[in-house]
Amino acid sequence: MEEKTKKQVRKARAPRSATRHVAKPKESAAHRTTKSAHAQSDGVVRLIPLGGLEEVGRNMMLLEYRDEIIVVDAGLQFPEEETPGVDFIIPNTTYLEERKENIKALIITHGHYDHIGAIPYIMDRIGNPPIFTTEFTKEVIRKRQEDFPHAPKPIFQVVKAGERRELSPHFTAEFIGVTHNIPDGVGILFETPIGKILHPGEFKFDYDEDGKPRDVDMWEKLGKRGVHTLMLDSTNAGVQGWSVSERVVEKEIEKLLKGAGGRVIISSFASLIDRIAEIVKIAERLGKVIALAGYSLKSNFEIAKRLGHVKVSEQALIPVEDVRKYPDNKVVIIATGAQGEKNAGLMRIANGEHRHIHLKETDTVILSSSVVPGNEMSVQNLKDNIARQGPAIFDYKMLDIHSSGHAPQEELKKVMQLVNPEFFIPIHGWFFMRRQNAQLAMDLGMSRDHIALTDNGKVVELRKEAVKVTDKEVPASYVFVDGLGVGDIGEVVIRDRRALAKDGMIVIITVIGRRSGKVMKNPDIISRGFIYLRESQELLNDIRRKIRGIVGRIPQHGSLDMDYVRGLIRDQIGEFLFKKTHRRPMVLPVIIEV
DSSP states (O other): OOOOOHHHHHTSOSOOSSOOOOOOTTHHHHHHHHHHHTOOOTTOEEEEEEESSSSSSOOEEEEEETTEEEEEOOOOBOOOTTSTTOOEEEOOOHHHHTTGGGEEEEEOOOOOHHHHTTHHHHTTTTTOOOEEEOHHHHHHHHHHHTTOTTSOOOOEEEOOTTOEEEEETTEEEEEEEOBOSSTTOEEEEEEETTEEEEEOOSOBOOBOTTSOBSSHHHHHHHHHTOOSEEEEEOTTTTSOSOOOOHHHHHHHHHHHHHHOSSOEEEEOOTTOHHHHHHHHHHHHHTTOEEEEEOHHHHHHHHHHHHTTSOOOOTTTBOOGGGGGGSOGGGEEEEESOTTOOTTSHHHHHHTTOOSSOOOOTTOEEEEOSOOOTTOHHHHHHHHHHHHHTOOEEEETTTSSOOOOSSOOHHHHHHHHHHHOOSEEEEESSOHHHHHHHHHHHHHTTOOGGGBOOOOTTEEEEEOSSOEEEEEEEOOOOOEEEETTEESOOOHHHHHHHHHHHHHOEEEEEEEEOTTTOSBOSOOEEEEESSOOGGGOHHHHHHHHHHHHHHHHTSOOSSSOOHHHHHHHHHHHHHHHHHHHHSOOOEEEEEEEEO
16 A cells, blocks of 8 residues: 555654553454464464455564464554544554564565554564565664654664575575565565465566566566465455556656646655656656655655665755745656645645645646545545646546556466466455455466455464465454554544544533532533534523433432432433434533532
8 A cells, every 4th residue: 555644654653661452342252262373283384464454554464383473564554434533553463462482573575654654563562573674665664763762673684685584494585576666665485384475565567668567477487486375465456457557657747747837746655766766857857856845755765865766966856945946847846645635745735834835827736646545535625725726637547647556457367377376365455355356366267265365363274285264363453553552542432432523422510419419500511513502502401401300300318329310311311312313422421519
């Protein structure tokens, strides 16, 4: 998944030292079966996804053999509509925490936040194992660690495509270079006691100038070595055809840059360094200067420049505050915020909040990214806002100005054919995406019993002759990061937030005489998100009469149990309000004894 802006992620700082995990109701069975999940058995490699298989994001899985554990990725997931107020969601690492001494390596396939975002929050809990990753990904992780000074310092083992590393007595990893939309992405070919397991990470095909896919022979060579189990990203398993070539994207962007009479503002993901590098190259060739707007974009660009992934002359790259010093038709601005993120560069430009850049009618705005599911309304509002101010707008639906980093159907099928695995496990994505990926394999002739469709927390047993999804489970529930808190926001809190977002709340302050047990004055009522008090006097009077009736009917045989009174008011007023309004606000009774 392409990442959102780093500013959105930086909201949550260093984790608290004392944390607890959040278990959904279904987790109780999982906790009971954790012990049996890893009953030792020779000849069995266990695959356990801890995230990424029932969502897009939060990618994390582990391979286990005897007392050896290899972890792949540690990502975050951005909040859903059902998790209001949460900054983001990370995997549940309870299973790993209980076996931290067995963890031999954490392998990171690439630098997107859905693969690295959980690292600062989990490393101290799982024993700070060595991180095996490429140079660019290491630098992205290291840069982010600056926001978490109390987190343990990562121990990096830098790898390159083509290298082979012995991770433990029974696990060896060979790193495979793949094309994604961030530099230095890798897949892994694991050599294990049951055979070779191929995890290609997230990838797509790269194409030459003639539209022919490059490096196809790599997959064929892997297939000839005999792959026991192939895992494939399912994000675009429902997308027909082949990827749009980056060469096509570059040509379309070049046409727009040539034809623009004013400034060109291009917005994309901060991690699309390869495309940003090409845009810079095109702009420089056309005699234009380039300014970068967005913290995460500048950070990634500096890392890529330092490592040689981007080449640009000092004269062509200018500070964003200097854009006014150049003719409009000589300026290209690259900004984050194509998803409508409120604090990103493009959104601040569109809202007139950017200190140095304000939209003009002569501007051309290019949204060089697809819309991440869930962001449709934010992107539409962004485009409307820009359009009202006059600039021309182009997006991926109008022109081929974006190419996804995830392989669509024909590329997935091609890899399946060339690798020709004995068993297949679709990974990454919602169940329907993984089900579509499984169908692609069956369409190519693979037997259904050689395909394992699993879910987060399920233990998959891999033997030489079979792959089986067992009924064993480990904890894989959401762990919420909210402000400085990690795991201290539970399901009850989230449920309350949903209720408040849906029907609001009403606070009822009632003064009751300690001796008389009677209501001493009219109850005060405060409403937020339920009714507008000034326009609802009749309902307020009905509520007050109802409260007097509730308290008045309580037998006076001694002092009142105020907890009982509070519960009575909450339940009966809640029922009364539902009958009157067909809404269920949160009712908060406050009792004051005098």
